[in-house]
Amino acid sequence: MSSFEVSFDRIASFRGRPGHHPFVLLGDDGLNRLKLFRQTLGAAMARNGLRHLVTADFTPHVTLLYDGRKIDEHPIEPIFWTVDEFVLIHSKNGHAHLARWPLRVE
Numbered sequence: 001m002s003s004f005e006v007s008f009d010r011i012a013s014f015r016g017r018p019g020h021h022p023f024v025l026l027g028d029d030g031l032n033r034l035k036l037f038r039q040t041l042g043a044a045m046a047r048n049g050l051r052h053l054v055t056a057d058f059t060p061h062v063t064l065l066y067d068g069r070k071i072d073e074h075p076i077e078p079i080f081w082t083v084d085e086f087v088l089i090h091s092k093n094g095h096a097h098l099a100r101w102p103l104r105v106e
Contacts (some may be wrong), residue, residue: 026059
């Protein structure tokens with residue numbers, strides 16, 4: 001897949017444990033290519049015997065911090081960047097990068 005741009009245009013808090021709400025960046029149309037990438041990756045995983053790891057539930061976001069307060073959704077000036085690689089991360093008890101795959105640059 002080719003590299004692509006994402007954009008986030010809202011902030012909000014997700015529900016979390018009491019006193020531990022994730023404060024996140026969210027977006028709509030600016031995340032369509034990311035959603036397509038995830039669908040393509042999920043289809044490839046299913047074809048290769050990993051269907052049990054593929055879920056339809058996906059809310060693209062960037063967690064900025066955790067806080068005791070819950071913040072309602074608010075628009076912000078869009079934040080953009082180019083996605084140019086896919087990284088497999090083991091995120092139990094910290095984060096360990098296991099592998100990286102570059103996306104095609106066009």
